Amino acid sequence: MYGTCYGACMHGIDGRTVTVEIDLANGLPAFSIVGLPDNAVRESTERVRAALKNGGFEFPMRRITVNLAPADVRKEGASFDLAIAVGILLASGQWPASVADGAMFLGELSLLGDVRPVPGVLSMALAAKDAGLARIVVPAENAREASLAGGIDVVPVARLRDVLDAALGVDYAGEQSRTADDRNAAAGDSDELDFSDVVGQMQSKRALAIAAAGRHNIVFIGPPGSGKTMLMRRLATILPPLEDDEALEVTKIYSASGQLADRGALVRRRPFRSPHHTISPQGLIGGGATPRPGEASLAHRGVLFLDELPEFPRTALESLRQPLEDGAVTIARARGAFTYPARFALAGTMNPCPCGYDGYEEGGRSCTCSLPRKLAYLSRLSGPLMDRIDMTMDVPRLRPEEAELRMREGEYGALGGPRWDTKSLIRLVDKARAAQRERYAGLGIRSNAELSGKLLHRFCRLGAEASGKLMRAYGALEFSARAHDRVLKVARTIADAEGSERIEPEHMNEALTYRALDFRRQRLRDGDMKEATSPAGGD
DSSP: EEEEEEEEEETTEEEEEEEEEEHHHHOOOOEEEEESSOOHHHTTTHHHHHHHTTTTOOOOSEEEEEEETTSSOBBBTTTHHHHHHHHHHTTTTTGGGGTTTTTEOOEOOTTTTTTOOOHHHHHHHHHHTTTTOEEEEGGGHHHHHHHTTSSSSEEEEBTTTHHHHHTTOOTHHHHHHHHHHGGOOOOOOOOOOOOGGSSHHHHHHHHHHHHHTTOEEEEEEOOOTTSHHHHTTTTGGSSSOOOOHHHHHHHHHHHTTTSSTTTTSSOSSSEEOOOOOOOOOHHHEEEETTTEEEEETTTTTTTEESSGGGGGOOOHHHHHHHHHSSSSSEEEETTTTEEEEEEEEEEEESSSSSSSSOOOOOOOOOOOOOOHHHHHHHHSOHHHHHTTTTTEEEEEOOHHHHHHHHHHTTOOOOOOOOOHEEEEHHHHHHHHHHHHHTTTTTTTTTSSSGOHHHHHHOOBBBHHHHHHHHHHHHHTTTOOOHHHHHHHHHHHHHHHTTTTTBBBHHHHHHHTBBBHHHHHHHHHHHHHHHHHHSSHHHO
8 A cells, every 4th residue: 555745855945845655564563764864754653653543543553664755865854744644644545645636745743633833844835836736734833934935825734634624625725815915024123223322433333334235244343332332233223124035035044944933924134143252163154963054144135243253263253254255155064065045244343452452542541462462362363354354444432521522412513423323324225225236237246245357347447546545555555356356345335325426536535444454453563573673672
């Protein structure tokens, strides 16, 4: 006696259709699963046995063999429970074969026959649609998530018996139409954080707006209490919502990792991930015995914020070099290679030295670090990693009298500058993003940060004066070719924010001010050379 139906498994963040074959043979009662199952799949034998008995069905006392095809793909998780139970009911003749026609079955079974939710349903629903299946049977809690795939009927079930009831004519098509509006719903429209909460720091706020507008990587350098972290945590409030295809990518990642907060709506807010500095390389970029997306992939199309950047393990920081360059993470294991998208903007903060006061000796505080200690501290961030950072900026601490005056006068007047609150920064970001969207239509990129090769030279042409400024900095600060290109990209974003078609000298000037770490390294290197060549240094 034989029965077959369809299930699915996860391969990275993508779903893969699996054929579930059931054979009932004479012999001593046994229940075995073949086809590279993991422990969770093997344990489904006991869950399925109890669910069938307690759900009012007969469990065949025969030799049961379950084959999960293709046999060379490892099967993981409890999502096969429902498909195996349906296959047994089909093979034993308790259900008609029409129950499984054109359908995929996903869900974990309780011992009482209830169908429990599983992660990765969106990806598996997309796999079912690509395979040409007409409907997908999922746990009721996953139904709205499955509907996000579109183009396939979703059958929500709460118990094993509901599968037969739906096949016999219970209307299930309404679930898809009921959730259609959810595709355009944005999760959480209210923001408690606002840039107006940060007193002063006008140039830092503008730098964050430029970074958000061009999706540039940015690092703030400053003493304790200057507001670096406070500013960075407000970066998420000026990022534009995810577009439809971006939202689908991000939702698939969160669904596959079991972190989808609202199973009924696409993720519309750009992710803002802030892992602790004790995180391992596997936690940051993904991995493990069973590879899972890391923080870099969970920050896809959003921001990965690393507070106190030099305190992170060097191996973890160096592991970011590939995703920063390629926008993806590839994890190779004996059973195959897994690729996770990881196109994020890196944001970080750091002190200028171990004590935190080098160059900020105001208010009676002075730096106590020796020159070798300062150089050793900065060397925690390798040159190749910092080459991939578009913008680094000093964030000084406000003097007490300046802070008092700004609080009293609302940041206007003699101290100058407009009040950079979140709404005004959003307008600047939207203006620059609109220019990029129009310029790169049909070219396969979305932001200035993604420019490279011919496109970089095509859209970042410089006049003689702007080119001269860049080349002088290139020689003085010993830029690499990659750093040279990143300055060009930032200048292009500044021009977009100002509504300019060309990169003018003033745009290049501002872009070069966002290379604070290069200036700091150069100053310390010059000081080290003077110390080494002085009479005292030679003794």
